[in-house]
Amino acid sequence: MALRPAFALRDALVSTVILACLAVLTVPAISQVRMDTSRQVCNGNYRFIAQSGAMYANDFAGQMWALSWYRGMPYQGGIIPGTYYFDSNVEGQAHQAMAILRRLSPLMRNETIPGGFVASAWYSHLALADYVNLPLPASYLVCPDDLPRQRFLDGDFRALEAGNLGDSNPYRRAHTSSYMTDLYRWSPSRQETAIENGRVRKSTMVWINNTTIGLDPGSISNGISDSFRPRLESDVRFPSNKVALSDDYARHNGKPRYYAYQSASQDLLFYDGSVRFFRTDSTNPGWTPTSSVIRGNMKSRYSFIKQADIWGGLDNNASQASFTAGWYRYTRGGLFGWDVPRLASMVGKLPSATVVENEADTSAATGTW
16 A cells, blocks of 8 residues: 655654744744834824924914913803803813813713813813814824723723723823823923012923922912913924924833833924934933022933823833933923933933033023023
8 A cells, every 4th residue: 555645743843843933033023013013103193293283383373282271261161150251371271171072072071170170281282183173082192002092092991990090080081192292382481470469470381290280389370370371383492403292101112111211212293393213311301390590500300200000111010210300301491492412422321410411592681581
């Protein structure tokens, strides 16, 4: 009887080894392609935002997109009986943000404004969403590697329903964006002083330290009531060096990492509309922003503690981490300053209070803040 050809055990083992080798070579390549693709989608989001922002500025006489309801503006939105006048820009912006959420998102139709809602700190992107008039949550506001927000886009709200976000109504967090707007788009770029109701009031940029939001000398109510307002494109100096939009996490190279880690790297959107890739420690370190004296010498570096959250990760799965600089978030005098690049000799090093790096002249005509 003729014998039929068949695989020997040795042949099967050799085939298995070959397939395993091919898998080892192929899987990283596929993973890299996926990361490159998601990065391109993310860059596309940035460019869409930049183009929409340019059209907004053209339609609004050079004003950059930002929440714009202001102190003294009458509001007749049906929420408050009769005609109501806002006491401050911050209050007006809170009402505007909630009005946009109610109109564009079915999740927020019946929601009310929470106490202490500084809308421009986390929801400034709603001004652009209102302009392009697209439903919320919106894909162009979410990085493709921002998995929690991507799940929200797909209608999976289980993480929100678990109530682990520290928010009395966590559904608001589903309408935040992966991309953080530069605070200077709507806050003062230098300290101002005014007399209101017989009191000396000051303004400087809002600072955020996890759960703390304040205004020098301590609260929103003590600040100049109309200092937080939309800014003009012409106010921005060094637009090719000033970061307009960034992500809290570097997401396109494996596990998301908080942006303030020195070796984290990501694409940044600049005020000139360009999108460029930077490692964090190649950008300028930030300083404590709530004092005109400290901001004047620009050497007291901004320190803060970041708590772990569902949006991304901290190294070594830490529950919190300390950072010594705000980097491109808290740097260079706001609209008048610059964020990147850092001095080449300082890249890879922690910021030093004894070294002045790429400082721009942000002084007023009198030479003071």
